Amino acid sequence: xxxxxxxxxxxxxxxxxxxxxxxxxxxxxxxxxxxxxxxxxxxxxxxxxxxxxxxxxxxxxxxxxxxxxxxxxxxxxxxxxxxxxxxxxxxxxxxxxxxxxxxxxxxxxxxxxxxxxxxxxxxxxxxxxxxxxxxxxxxxxxxxxxxxxxxxxxxxxxxxxxxxxxxxxxxxxxxxxxxxxxxxxxxxxxxxxxxxxxxxxxxxxxxxxxxxxxxxxxxxxxxxxxxxxxxxxxxxxxxxxxxxxxxxxxxxxxxxxxxxxxxxxxxxxxxxxxxxxxxxxxxxxxxxxxxxxxxxxxxxxxxxxxxxxxxxxxxxxxxxxxxxxxxxxxxxxxxxxxxxxxxxxxxxxxxxxxxxxxxxxxxxxxxxxxxx
Numbered sequence: 464x465x466x467x468x469x470x471x472x473x474x475x476x477x478x479x480x481x482x483x484x485x486x487x488x489x490x491x492x493x494x495x496x497x498x499x500x501x502x503x504x505x506x507x508x509x510x511x512x513x514x515x516x517x518x519x520x521x522x523x524x525x526x527x528x529x530x531x532x533x534x535x536x537x538x539x540x541x542x543x544x545x546x547x548x549x550x551x552x553x554x555x556x557x558x559x560x561x562x563x564x565x566x567x568x569x570x571x572x573x574x575x576x577x578x579x580x581x582x583x584x585x586x587x588x589x590x591x592x593x594x595x596x597x598x599x600x601x602x603x604x605x606x607x608x609x610x611x612x613x614x615x616x617x618x619x620x621x622x623x624x625x626x627x628x629x630x631x632x633x634x635x636x637x638x639x640x641x642x643x644x645x646x647x648x649x650x651x652x653x654x655x656x657x658x659x660x661x662x663x664x665x666x667x668x669x670x671x672x673x674x675x676x677x678x679x680x681x682x683x684x685x686x687x688x689x690x691x692x693x694x695x696x697x698x699x700x701x702x703x704x705x706x707x708x709x710x711x712x713x714x715x716x717x718x719x720x721x722x723x724x725x726x727x728x729x730x731x732x733x734x735x736x737x738x739x740x741x742x743x744x745x746x747x748x749x750x751x752x753x754x755x756x757x758x759x760x761x762x763x764x765x766x767x768x769x770x771x772x773x774x775x776x777x778x779x780x781x782x783x784x785x786x787x788x789x790x791x792x793x794x795x796x797x798x799x800x801x802x803x804x805x806x807x808x809x810x811x812x813x814x815x816x817x818x819x820x821x822x823x824x825x826x827x828x829x830x831x832x833x834x835x
């Protein structure tokens with residue numbers, strides 16, 4: 464039996480921009496979406512953020528990509544149809560979909576609102592859905608998802624500047640909450656001032672914490688302190704600055720996805736401090752053990768500041784994602800974005816690869832996606 468094409472495998476026609484191979488070049492793409500099921504929500508896509516993982520996936524840099532691919536997991540829009548059993552939202556509501564659209568719903572993780580750690584979690588794009596077909600993301604005119612994976616959008620919260628929070632926002636919010644780095648007066652550092660880092664600073668400040676930005680670029684100091692409201696700034700290559708900050712931090716969120724040493728970061732932590740990795744370097748990082756046990760980093764150190772934790776975190780479950788969006792709306796936290804038309808997307812990807820964006824691209828799907 465011949466395999467159905469993306470354009471005919473489902474009854475509802477859809478249009479977007481997709482990549483056909485690991486060149487990652489995006490171009491107009493006709494495909495189809497499933498009919499709206501009893502528990503499904505269908506919405507018109509209005510904006511979709513561009514995540515750095517979209518670039519990795521398009522170019523198959525992690526080795527797990529499937530083509531054709533329609534990226535996009537920071538998707539917001541307006542509900543156009545709901546299934547007969549849907550209670551969460553109604554037609555006309557603004558909604559969002561983040562990084563996942565499915566999970567088993569029965570495992571221990573799912574039962575504890577941790578669908579993001581379900582072994583059968585289904586990504587918004589490049590996953591195989593329950594029906595055996597590929598999931599396609601938000602660089603498209605319409606999207607349909609089970610209501611469990613729909614995020615209700617707060618009133619008067621911007622769609623364009625809010626969209627990146629569905630990935631970048633929850634990526635930073637979740638470890639702050641889980642690892643107890645959300646208490647007023649605590650001192651937390653954010654390593655890397657990019658798409659993740661800049662929203663991490665905003666969430667940490669909203670929790671009432673002292674925030675230090677750590678960067679390789681001295682040029683980002685003014686941005687960190689004056690625009691984002693960080694309390695202090697460290698240049699990671701400045702040994703004098705780093706030495707002066709040893710043993711002063713309760714936690715560090717490391718957003719860097721390039722190869723980098725973590726030993727200097729461990730030295731900045733107090734006893735019981737936590738270094739949480741949320742970036743995804745392609746190469747393994749070196750993890751020295753003695754600084755975790757005793758806190759000794761160099762011969763110049765005095766005092767023992769051990770019992771440190773190195774941990775990881777990725778996005779959050781649906782309950783926590785909703786909590787994050789509601790918190791962001793209450794505290795006026797939004798991403799700093801550059802809104803672009805759909806036809807600019809390939810140029811945006813090239814700029815993203817060079818870190819030439821402040822700080823997140825968002826595609827205006829509603830106004831600029833034109834069917835061909």
